[in-house]
Amino acid sequence: MARVTQLKVNGRLHTIDADPDTSLLSVLRDQLDLTGSKYGCGEGQCGACTVLIDGNSRRSCVTQAGAVGQKQITTIEGLARNHRLHPLQEAFLEEAAMQCAYCTSGMIMTAVSFLRANPQPSAADISHSMEGNICRCGSHPRIVAAIQRAARVMNQAAKESPR
Amino acid sequence: MSGKTNLEPPREAERYELVAPPAYCFEVDRREFFKLLGAGILVMGARKSAPAFQESGGARRSESLPNDIGAWLHIGENGTVTVYTGKVEVGQDIRTSLAQCVAEELCVPVHNIAMVMGDTQLTPFDMGTFGSRTTPTMSPQLRRIAAAARDLLIGLVATQWQLDRQHLIAANGKILDPETKRSVEYSALVKGQQLTQTISAEDSFIAASQWKIQGQSLPKAGGRDFVTGKHRYPSDQKLPGMLHGKILRPPALGATLVSLNAQAAEQIPGVTVVRDGNFVGVVAPTPEIAARAAKSILAEWKTESQPSSKDLFEYLKNNSDGSKDESGSVEKALALSDHRLQQTYSVPYIAHAPLEPRAALAQWSDNRLTVWTGTQRPFGVRSELAEAFRIPEERVRVIMPDTGSAYGGKHTGEAAVEAARLARAAKRPVKLVWTREEEFTWAYFRPAGVIEVAAGLRGDGTISAWEFHNYNSGEAGIKTYYDIANQKIEFHPTRSPLRQGSYRALAATANHFARESFMDELAHLVKMNPLEFRLKNLKNERLRAVFEAAARKFGWERTRVPGHGFGMGGGFEKAGNVATCAEVSVDRTTGKVRVVRVVTAFECGAIVNPGNLRNQIEGATRSLLGGALFEAIEFENGRILNGRFSSYRVPRFSDVPVLETVLLDRKDIPSAGAGECPLIGLAPAIGNAIFDATGARIRSLPMAPNGLPANDKTFARK
Numbered sequence: 017m018a019r020v021t022q023l024k025v026n027g028r029l030h031t032i033d034a035d036p037d038t039s040l041l042s043v044l045r046d047q048l049d050l051t052g053s054k055y056g057c058g059e060g061q062c063g064a065c066t067v068l069i070d071g072n073s074r075r076s077c078v079t080q081a082g083a084v085g086q087k088q089i090t091t092i093e094g095l096a097r098n099h100r101l102h103p104l105q106e107a108f109l110e111e112a113a114m115q116c117a118y119c120t121s122g123m124i125m126t127a128v129s130f131l132r133a134n135p136q137p138s139a140a141d142i143s144h145s146m147e148g149n150i151c152r153c154g155s156h157p158r159i160v161a162a163i164q165r166a167a168r169v170m171n172q173a174a175k176e177s178p179r
Numbered sequence: 180m181s182g183k184t185n186l187e188p189p190r191e192a193e194r195y196e197l198v199a200p201p202a203y204c205f206e207v208d209r210r211e212f213f214k215l216l217g218a219g220i221l222v223m224g225a226r227k228s229a230p231a232f233q234e235s236g237g238a239r240r241s242e243s244l245p246n247d248i249g250a251w252l253h254i255g256e257n258g259t260v261t262v263y264t265g266k267v268e269v270g271q272d273i274r275t276s277l278a279q280c281v282a283e284e285l286c287v288p289v290h291n292i293a294m295v296m297g298d299t300q301l302t303p304f305d306m307g308t309f310g311s312r313t314t315p316t317m318s319p320q321l322r323r324i325a326a327a328a329r330d331l332l333i334g335l336v337a338t339q340w341q342l343d344r345q346h347l348i349a350a351n352g353k354i355l356d357p358e359t360k361r362s363v364e365y366s367a368l369v370k371g372q373q374l375t376q377t378i379s380a381e382d383s384f385i386a387a388s389q390w391k392i393q394g395q396s397l398p399k400a401g402g403r404d405f406v407t408g409k410h411r412y413p414s415d416q417k418l419p420g421m422l423h424g425k426i427l428r429p430p431a432l433g434a435t436l437v438s439l440n441a442q443a444a445e446q447i448p449g450v451t452v453v454r455d456g457n458f459v460g461v462v463a464p465t466p467e468i469a470a471r472a473a474k475s476i477l478a479e480w481k482t483e484s485q486p487s488s489k490d491l492f493e494y495l496k497n498n499s500d501g502s503k504d505e506s507g508s509v510e511k512a513l514a515l516s517d518h519r520l521q522q523t524y525s526v527p528y529i530a531h532a533p534l535e536p537r538a539a540l541a542q543w544s545d546n547r548l549t550v551w552t553g554t555q556r557p558f559g560v561r562s563e564l565a566e567a568f569r570i571p572e573e574r575v576r577v578i579m580p581d582t583g584s585a586y587g588g589k590h591t592g593e594a595a596v597e598a599a600r601l602a603r604a605a606k607r608p609v610k611l612v613w614t615r616e617e618e619f620t621w622a623y624f625r626p627a628g629v630i631e632v633a634a635g636l637r638g639d640g641t642i643s644a645w646e647f648h649n650y651n652s653g654e655a656g657i658k659t660y661y662d663i664a665n666q667k668i669e670f671h672p673t674r675s676p677l678r679q680g681s682y683r684a685l686a687a688t689a690n691h692f693a694r695e696s697f698m699d700e701l702a703h704l705v706k707m708n709p710l711e712f713r714l715k716n717l718k719n720e721r722l723r724a725v726f727e728a729a730a731r732k733f734g735w736e737r738t739r740v741p742g743h744g745f746g747m748g749g750g751f752e753k754a755g756n757v758a759t760c761a762e763v764s765v766d767r768t769t770g771k772v773r774v775v776r777v778v779t780a781f782e783c784g785a786i787v788n789p790g791n792l793r794n795q796i797e798g799a800t801r802s803l804l805g806g807a808l809f810e811a812i813e814f815e816n817g818r819i820l821n822g823r824f825s826s827y828r829v830p831r832f833s834d835v836p837v838l839e840t841v842l843l844d845r846k847d848i849p850s851a852g853a854g855e856c857p858l859i860g861l862a863p864a865i866g867n868a869i870f871d872a873t874g875a876r877i878r879s880l881p882m883a884p885n886g887l888p889a890n891d892k893t894f895a896r897k
Contacts, residue, residue: 038467046423046465051415052408054583056534057615061824064534092408105406109398112790115798116270117405118412118534118583143832150824152534152584153270154801155794156835 020081025050026094036082040074041065043081044091052092052121056150063149066122067091073129092121095128103173104128107166108159115153123149127163135171139164212375215301216253216261219369220331223251223377224324248303248377250317252281252324254332258352258366260285260292262321265305266313267297267555268581269533269589271795271854273313275400276788280318283392284325286349287365294400297557297579307556309587309681314787314852315754327378335368388846396790412583413553414538414612421540422449424601424611425469427459427476428621431817432677434480443475452476453604460597462605466612486676487815492525492629495651499671504658507665512644516635518704523631524693526652526880527811528624528677530822532829535583536618537594541601542608547574552595553582560592567596568603586802587681588622619822624812625682626675628652630693634663640705642716647694651675653686656752656859659694661716677814683799684855687752688806688862692880695748695863699870709747709867710735721782721845722751725758728841729780733760742767743775744872748863754851755783756843759800759860761836763868770886772808774834774865780841781857784848792853797838799858804830807862809881828884 020034025048032047039058044050044067053076056064060075067076068090095102104124107113114120123146130145131137137145142160151159212221250264262281268274274294282289295301297308329349336354337344340361348355355362404410429436436459441452444461450472451462459478463469486494513519539552548568554560557577565572577595594611602609613621628651635644645663651673658668682688702712710730717723726749739745742764749758762776781796809828813820821827862880870876875887 035467042466045415049417050408051411054412054535055414055612056536057824059615059823059825062534092406096407101403101406108406109402112396112398112794114270114399114402114405115272115794116534116582116584117399117410118270120405121408124406143835146832150534150829150831152532152586152802152829154798154830154835156801156830156832157797157838158794160832 023084023089024086025089026091034081036080038081039077040079040081040084041076044076050091050093054118054122063126064119064122066125068125068129071129071132073126092125103169104166107162107169111158111162111165113155113158113162115155119149119151123159131167131170135167137167213373217255218371218373219253219255220328220372221251221253221375222324222328222331223248223375224320249320250303250324252328254328254365254369256366256370258291258364260287261295262292263295263302264317264321265297265302265558266317267308267557267579269308269555269585272399272791274581275397276791277317277321278400279393279397279788280322281325283390284322285329287352289392289397291352299557299561300576304558307559307590309555309590310753312852314850318787318850323378327376331374331376332365332368336363393787396788411580412535413551413580414535416540416551416580416610418540418542418608421608421610422462422464422605423466423469424598424609425461425473426597427473427478428617429480431482432485433817434482437479437481440477444472447472451605453601455600458600460601462601462609482817485817488527488813491627491676494676495627495629495673498674499650501669501671503667503669505667509644509646509665509667512665513633513635516643517638518636520701520704521633522697522700522878523629524696524878525629526627526689526692528627528679529806529810530619530624530812530827531586531588531682532619532827533584533586533588536613536615537589537622538612539594539598540608540610541595541598543603546570548599549576549578550595550599551578551580552592554579554589554592555585556590559590560595563592563596564599568599586683590681593621615824616822619827620819623678623680626652626679626686628686628689630689632693632697634697634701636701636705640707640712640715642701649686649690652689655685656687656690656750660719660722660751662718684752684858687855687859688803691748691750691859692862695750695860696866696878699746699867700876721756722749724843725749725756725780725782728843729758729760729778732780732839732841733778735760742872744868744870746864746867746871748860748867750859752856752859755781755853755856757781757856757860759864761861761864761868763865763872765869765872765887770888772869772883772887774804774836776837777861778839778841779857780843782843782845783851783853783856785846785850786842786844787850789842792842793840795853796840796857799854800838800861801830801835803858803861804834806880807865807882809884811881811884
């Protein structure tokens with residue numbers, strides 16, 4: 017099988033060298049030094065490795081590097097724009113929605129994708145959408161609150177500067 | 180930790196570990212310090228000369244750093260305050276709360292303080308971060324040191340300005356004469372200085388009622404790095420030229436290697452195979468090649484027949500020993516009582532399952548070893564490494580980057596030792612990150628246990644006799660806080676089929692589950708309200724206060740919605756008092772149990788950081804939900820059968836109940852830690868609420884791994 021030699025990550029084309037069945041998580045962490053995406057289970061059960069592929073949240077530990085092709089990958093490192101944090105990143109800080117924070121990047125990436133599909137979610141909607149992400153420290157309600165806060169901020173911003 | 184064939188009682192380090200103070204304390208070589216830290220002012224805190232044990236300071240070390248110091252603080256020429264402590268950050272946010280203590284006493288903004296933590300070369304010895312000891316021991320020590328530094332600075336200015344020091348105050352990084360408004364910054368004061376001071380453990384500090392910085396909720400120190408992915412956890416560490424390791428695991432616990440054929444692995448370019456006794460590992464340029472190489476190794480292992488989870492509780496009882504704590508005459512009192520009851524409770528092995536599995540990066544250079552790893556005991560891991568490689572501890576440095584949680588499960592240095600062994604063979608730095616299955620199998624577990632309780636009651640609901648036997652799970656929280664004239668309480672250490680060790684709150688969870696469930700059973704036996712029954716048998720004012728506060732906030736006397744039940748549980752542990760009330764709903768057709776609402780009242784003396792305290796209480800409560808409802812390790816003949824998140828059920832978002840916390844702030848009582856105590860009342864509160872809802876009494880954790888058992892007659896009847 018042909019080796020994977022290029023990946024589009026965080027708006028840039030990166031040169032890599034990987035077997036097509038290497039996990040995307042491994043390529044991001046070991047070849048591109050993007051260690052914000054975490055290994056937690058290797059079977060898509062905990063969500064710590066979540067990235068966006070063409071805007072949709074995907075578990076990078078069970079995504080093969082060879083399956084990504086030309087699609088755009090966004091990791092937690094690519095979320096802030098010009099040193100300005102994404103509203104979700106701000107909201108996680110404001111709500112102190114983390115303890116050890118090892119799950120945080122996966123939580124934020126899952127929520128980015130979810131909020132695009134559902135910009136005005138209820139707390140129950142959020143809980144449901146985050147079911148695949150594990151937090152072992154027990155910060156769940158603060159994470160829900162952070163996502164709600166970010167939704168409000170993003171809706172407000174959209175109102176003030178309509179596209 | 181006790182091994183498979185070890186009959187010694189499980190070691191709960193903070194209870195048994197004795198580290199005696201050194202016989203002599205010699206002068207500190209100041210030049211060494213300033214060479215290391217730069218010019219400025221250095222204040223060191225002598226550790227308290229406690230007779231029993233010392234958790235910070237006191238290790239023998241042959242380096243130039245002193246051995247009688249628990250922590251130190253340095254004010255550099257640029258005004259930066261650096262605090263050195265051997266405590267570590269695993270999500271409990273002590274990096275922030277300890278900085279708050281220093282900021283308060285030293286009168287500087289919190290963001291001026293850098294915390295250097297858990298680096299065996301830079302920080303004073305510390306036994307480990309566990310047992311909810313940081314707040315009661317390290318916080319006062321740092322406050323004393325910071326207060327002494329402030330007084331030292333005031334003294335310097337008093338001399339310079341030829342003023343009585345009474346006229347001077349410290350505020351916002353300056354020493355100030357309020358009358359003349361004349362002031363000088365700390366940075367200007369320390370320029371060119373090489374001043375040291377060692378303070379005693381008894382110096383005074385600011386009273387809780389006067390706190391300005393402590394007692395506030397501050398955001399997590401360095402929070403931005405955690406939401407941007409910039410923070411480097413142990414598993415994210417990298418070094419130039421680094422290789423990746425993989426360990427060949429035997430098919431069962433305790434297996435021994437008979438033969439090995441690694442030819443295929445050795446033929447892969449860049450791969451080194453390491454065999455040393457039962458240890459077999461590979462080193463390769465990438466984790467994928469390492470995994471492929473390990474998989475290609477043909478190994479034959481000798482395994483031994485071992486107990487399985489289905490026979491666990493019988494096994495524990497049949498392989499035990501005993502230690503007694505008796506007052507009065509239980510037998511006589513039981514015989515004379517109006518009501519008697521006896522029950523057996525059990526808890527399984529559970530895994531800590533920290534989201535970041537064990538990881539280590541090891542580097543050898545000139546026969547010196549440096550290891551970056553996630554552990555609650557960096558100095559303990561240093562000893563493990565020194566012992567494993569037969570080198571002096573001074574040649575080992577362990578660095579603990581803020582880690583992806585631990586919950587009592589990272590007291591040991593397995594990955595550190597393995598990575599170091601591979602790195603020595605490869606002559607290059609090696610990183611080893613355990614897989615989830617490895618973390619579930621080769622770490623250690625919370626001890627399983629069987630608890631037998633018997634009690635006698637008088638007609639008015641007074642408990643007259645109490646007998647309590649704990650097999651294997653441990654002694655933490657084994658004593659009853661209810662006032663009972665005749666008691667017999669026994670802990671029975673047992674041969675443990677699995678490797679077991681500490682877990683957040685230790686055995687207090689199991690002992691409180693049994694005791695507080697049994698209290699509920701006794702209350703129903705004499706037809707009393709469980710709250711009233713507890714208060715009737717309880718004199719301790721602090722404990723009464725939390726029970727009453729939780730019940731009030733919860734609305735204990737409210738009418739239940741059909742299918743819902745209320746339960747309570749509480750207790751005393753690690754100098755904290757807690758009471759928890761829970762509301763559950765039970766689906767009568769599926770048996771599914773849902774915890775709807777939990778109210779926890781908590782009192783741990785004076786509150787340092789209420790936001791962080793709430794976070795700890797709520798987090799503790801939510802993390803124990805899994806142990807109460809779902810979690811149990813299944814094993815058979817030395818194999819873990821459910822060592823993955825797809826088969827080991829942990830709490831998820833939809834499991835999380837509404838949580839309300841009542842904080843009782845006792846400014847007159849020294850602050851205690853909060854990482855453990857808050858969770859001990861939850862399991863019994865849930866069990867008692869299930870009984871209230873259905874009439875089904877559940878005496879084994881986990882209570883509802885797949886809903887309530889459908890064949891439970893009592894449940895079916897209701």
